[in-house]
Amino acid sequence: MARIFDKTWQRTKLCGTFTEDDAGKEVRANGWVRARRDLGGIIFIEVWDWTGPIQIVFNPEAGEIHKLASTLRNEYCVAVKGKMRIRPEGTENPELKTGNIEIVASDFLVMSKAKPLPFEVGDETDNVDENIRLKYRYLDMRREKMQFNLRTRSKINAFTRQYLGERDFVELETPMLTKATPEGARDYLVPSRVNQGCMPFRNRRSCSSRY
Numbered sequence: 001m002a003r004i005f006d007k008t009w010q011r012t013k014l015c016g017t018f019t020e021d022d023a024g025k026e027v028r029a030n031g032w033v034r035a036r037r038d039l040g041g042i043i044f045i046e047v048w049d050w051t052g053p054i055q056i057v058f059n060p061e062a063g064e065i066h067k068l069a070s071t072l073r074n075e076y077c078v079a080v081k082g083k084m085r086i087r088p089e090g091t092e093n094p095e096l097k098t099g100n101i102e103i104v105a106s107d108f109l110v111m112s113k114a115k116p117l118p119f120e121v122g123d124e125t126d127n128v129d130e131n132i133r134l135k136y137r138y139l140d141m142r143r144e145k146m147q148f149n150l151r152t153r154s155k156i157n158a159f160t161r162q163y164l165g166e167r168d169f170v171e172l173e174t175p176m177l178t179k180a181t182p183e184g185a186r187d188y189l190v191p192s193r194v195n196q197g198c199m200p201f202r203n204r205r206s207c208s209s210r211y
């Protein structure tokens with residue numbers, strides 16, 4: 001019988017929020033495979049979400065689970081069960097928030113597979129041709145840099161709307177001409193029926209007004 005994702009697979013924490021206080025606990029992590037390494041039979045994978053990655057360890061003693069772990073590829077969406085532990089001395093990664101801990105996997109579930117990627121998702125994506133990045137925008141937006149930019153913008157917009165809403169401003173949306181922005185959307189020329197031969201850029205912006 002095929003296994004399905006249910007509440008027994010739901011994460012106990014976001015990947016990047018695990019701490020050393022979780023050592024010794026049975027935990028569950030949900031996220032995407034960012035990297036896989038096979039070092040002499042022991043398989044390491046990094047599972048990540050928007051909060052950051054957590055390292056997962058598959059020991060040969062795990063049997064079939066270890067064998068299946070060798071089939072995991074980047075951007076597979078997985079759920080993992082296991083026991084949190086402090087990393088052995090000398091294997092810590094000070095560059096990561098979770099660099100001192102890892103999950104020793106007892107089981108995992110592939111929720112969604114991924115086709116071979118057109119480019120690696122990471123900081124090096126900046127060097128990929130822009131047209132390819134825009135074509136696969138859903139991958140480009142998974143980078144930590146893009147996640148930070150998108151979430152920062154969302155927080156600013158939410159704060160602005162809350163601040164103005166509490167002061168009786170009314171948000172209005174109206175068509176207006178504006179300059180192009182480097183946010184990934186395409187700019188299109190819209191022919192003008194009023195001024196023949198003119199093709200201005202057109203976009204939609206929001207504004208607030210208080211009466």
